[in-house]
Amino acid sequence: MALAELRDAIVRGDLAPGAPIRQSAAAEELGLSVIPVREALKTLAGEGIVTYVPQRGYTVTELSPDGVDDIFRLRELLEGEAEQDAAARLRPEDVTAMRAALSEQRAAVTAADVAGVIAANRRFHFALLDRCDNAWLSRFVRQLWEALEPHRALSYRRAAAAGDTGRADAILAEHEAIVAAFEQDDAPAALRLLAEHRRDGRTDFHRLLDGPGSGA
Structure with missing residues (x-):
């Protein structure tokens, strides 16, 4: 559910390129704990849809x-x-x-x-x-x-x-x-x-x- 909801929000453009994704805020909005949101973000990072930067967290990937x-x-x-x-x-x-x-x-x-x-x-x-x-x-x-x-x-x-x-x-x-x-x-x-x-x-x-x- 976390993966599907985050993917849909990004694909729809609700989360624009470069936008930060706060795990706690996303979990609260989805009515889930932080753990499935974190796992979903790891999957999306593996697909290149989001980017993880240490100390900054996850953002929607910006293309060059x-x-x-x-x-x-x-x-x-x-x-x-x-x-x-x-x-x-x-x-x-x-x-x-x-x-x-x-x-x-x-x-x-x-x-x-x-x-x-x-x-x-x-x-x-x-x-x-x-x-x-x-x-x-x-x-x-x-x-x-x-x-x-x-x-x-x-x-x-x-x-x-x-x-x-x-x-x-x-x-x-x-x-x-x-x-x-x-x-x-x-x-x-x-x-x-x-x-x-x-x-x-x-x-x-x-x-x-x-x-x-x-x-x-």
Whole structure:
């Protein structure tokens, strides 16, 4: 429970990159003792989602430009492989789920609902990725996603505060092209669009680290 709750709070952006995580405060909020919270934080540190510094404790990991490049290099290799494996097993109901997630994402962008945008974005991609038949590959892909999610949330929040939906609208257009390709049974085109979408995301994360900018 402690692990799930802390992971969700970080992925949603409730705990921003660089934010300290006080074990006693987290335990009180969750209604748990400090011990399971401490063990959960050790697990998250092993995944790179939080960072432990002696005398300072735990903070949500802040990515450097090199760190972003390292993650996206792995995403290109692992996620691309997972998408190709999943596309061969994709069912009509999975494509329907992608279309539904896109509709939810579009509504969340219109409502400036950052948490809704992030959740729908994740549902869109994992409607495909969850069809991957390699459990180890899926596990590593999910870990790479979770390492990026706090920064994705921060990016969306900054854009929403500035009233800037430019990149969010572009992401919707990219998702529309991806799901349309799957609906037309053109998996090679969809996979190519997903690779381009990932490269655009890499650029977005670099823009975020350079200063306030558009959504990633």
